[in-house]
Amino acid sequence: MKKERKIKMILYNTLGGTKQEFIPHEAGKVKMYTCGPTVYHYAHIGNLRTYIMEDVLEKYFRYIGYDVLRIMNITDVGHLSSDADTGEDKMLAGAKREHKTVMEIAQFYTDAFFSDTAKLNIKTPDVVEPATHCIPEFIEMVQTLIDKGYAYLSGGNVYFDTSKLDSYYVFGNMNEDELQVGVREDVTEDENKRNKNDFVLWFTQSKFEDQALKWESPWGLGYPGWHIECSAISIKHAGEYLDIHCGGVDNAFPHHTNEIAQSEAYLGHQWCPYWFHVLHLLDKRGKMSKSKGGFLTVSLLEEKGYDPLAYRFFCLQSHYRKPLVFSFENLDNTVQAYNKLVARIAKLSADGEPDLEAAKAYQEKFREALDNDLNTSLAITALYDVLKGDISDATKRYLIADFDKVLSLGLIEAAEKKAADTAPAEGVDVAKIEALIEKRKDAKAAKNWAEADRIRDELKASGIILKDSKEGTTWSIE
Ligand code: AMP
């Protein structure tokens, strides 16, 4: 008898800088935390690359049988324009820009974020928690850190004392440039800090006195630092042990480094053993970023005629641990590949039952790809192997639907739509129409425009309308 393969899921862990087997704290259950958006502007397609890859990770955990609890915060207060705790509050800057209140801005861009993620087939996390809903939890955590001697009051703010830790730079494998993310030229050193890396847990003093949202606290009227939000929200919903924490790579330092420092000081033990970081989406100018402006959004892609799922496909074709360069030319190639894929699926017959035994070898290949550090491009190769395979159409459709539980490319739905759109109406001779389209293509290639127009008119006379696009000519019934 064939021996069952013992499947291990291997993930690259930024903590330790190696690929490791993923083993959650509690058998069968994964507690996963995702840094959510700072809702002062639209999410750009770089942010969304991170959320797409995290969505695949979550869905793959579910696919292999884990019960997943996924938590995400909404940063609606405390994120200053430099990650090193200086500069203006991003939310306030957004409110000023649009002449609205901070809460109006937060609601508007939170809704916009979930509308974008829905279009990209990104599942909404089980728990979504705006930071402004958790002020008592932040205050409790900060107070405990003071009581335990890990935090101090200075100049009206509460700071975390990094000198109290044996090691602060836990992501030691990161290079100097990445560690310098928060230490930009425009940052003036905060003289209240005892050590360079200390960070603010609670602000009552900031250079920007017009901070809109403030709450009473034992240290005066103020607002939380950004880093404390994620620690407290995670502990509130996942308890003392989190299995995996995700975010874009720019979050590793200082944000995640600070999260680890304060969470472990608070809990007194290791908090989260696996850290999953998605590399950046780049454009001609480097990292796509909200603060630089000129970024691309889902609505902009839609305005230009792209289906958001083509962008999801674009992301899945490359590995999450490699920077991804965006260009419209690359996206056009993806659109063509996506349309061809859908067309091939649309041709599969929907009749018959799948052969579940025969399907297993294909599922094994799909799992091998994703078990190996979430190799989505190999998982897509496994999908093409299904289409090429010597198995029935019913088995192919079954496998595609099965893989799409993780890939979420809407393949079966798109194929059904395509099949319905191109289904021949009674009395319509599809072969004849396609032959005429081919003849017209040849005529156009030979610059015989009169013949090309004649064919168009001939088809129109029998109620068939042609539409030319970059991808070729399609037809519909008038
Ligand atoms: P923000 O809304 O700025 O707090 O960022 C939301 C998420 O997007 C975080 O996990 C960031 O690390 C991530 N992110 C920011 N810029 C990029 C980018 N160009 N490519 C991929 N992820 C990004």
Ligand code: ZN
């Ligand atoms: Zn966070």
